[in-house]
Amino acid sequence: MEVDRELLEHMANPHNYGLLEDADGIGIGENPQNGEKVIVYLKIEEEEGKSPKIEQIRFQAIACMTTVVAGSIITHEAEGIDFETAEDLVAVTLGMLENVPPEEAACSEMVAVALKAAMDSCIERKEHPERPAVVYKIEQSCTPQPVPNPLETSKEQSS
């Protein structure tokens, strides 16, 4: 992963990281291979005849830093948009991952499916408030990659 200033900001101060008390919906995106997961919490605003709007969004990740960065970017995009637009955001994100190596795609996929699961959880809980979080498993395979060796890279460059 190439690190620029913007990415560093997401790493040091991820947007929307944490728990949302009294969430209207909770969704989990899970990697069945290694147990990594992303949890998305939503608080929504509803208006008669309109698609629900994401009023507040938070996420937590039991995963690597790449997933945290993806969570920061995607939840920032999702803040304040309605479910229809958020569905598009999920679809666009998943579409973009088609040409990305699986181990890299898995991180963003976990966030996207967790967002989708959280929206579905909001809808389910309207009828059944006691329902637990909705869990979706990701399709990409992600074997945890060893952290790249910075100093070895440096050595290769200098030789």
Next chain:
Amino acid sequence: MKELLITTHELWLETLMASFMARQTENKRTLDEFSDILWRHFTWIEHELIERGIEYDYNRNTIPIKVERLSVIVADIVRRMNEMEMRLIQCDDAALRDRIRTDLEYMRFALGKLPDEPVEAFSMKRRYREIDLGKEATDALTLFLFEESYKEYELIMIYNYLKAHSDDAFLIRVFQILIDESFFHLRSFCEMMAEMGILGVPRVIHESLYKVSDIEKFLLDGIEEEIAAKDQCRELSAAVASESEELAKFFDFINYQENYHIELMREAAAHYAESRRDG
């Protein structure tokens, strides 16, 4: 009481982060010592919660620390200390309440005397001392430090939770050693981050990580992670040997420390399994 724990958790972390930002030796020493005291307060308050049978977790708010001058973060630490003092009313143990109150009183006084200094910990210069690394290497080192600083914070909190809920002297001893070791690693990595201008507060950890149902499995999984960390350190050391003796020796040093962690975790897992068998 739960609010008191959260306030103390946030105050401890902010003070610890401020100690990494400080460059002047006396400021660094003072902030570091105060963060140690606040950590002890945190564990004592946690003990009170357990004694009173109150459910709690390690959730907290995010802590903004990006400042240009040390005096700004010190002022915020004092603000949080005032908040903590107000919440002390939730603490039933009079001796503990008085101890924390008098500590806070002195720490606020001492913080008021700290000389100000500029903060470079967020400059994003991404250069460690005089060691010259290329772009790819710097990116990878950056990722490594973010991942590992979070990991060490996570380990401190997990082992602390397990220790707080254990009544087995052997396990308590092992958990305390692992907490102390992770504190040292967290300090080392965060000092490097501050030097490189990329200091960040480790993110909040999810409660499923420390509210562990199978301690033996947790320890055995942890050994795998320690072995992976050892490999990483060995590779780092070998690769850097020709460029930086300082970094090579540092990563060897961390690598050798992991051997002892692995052995302790093996012993703890065996001890736990044995005591479970004995009922």
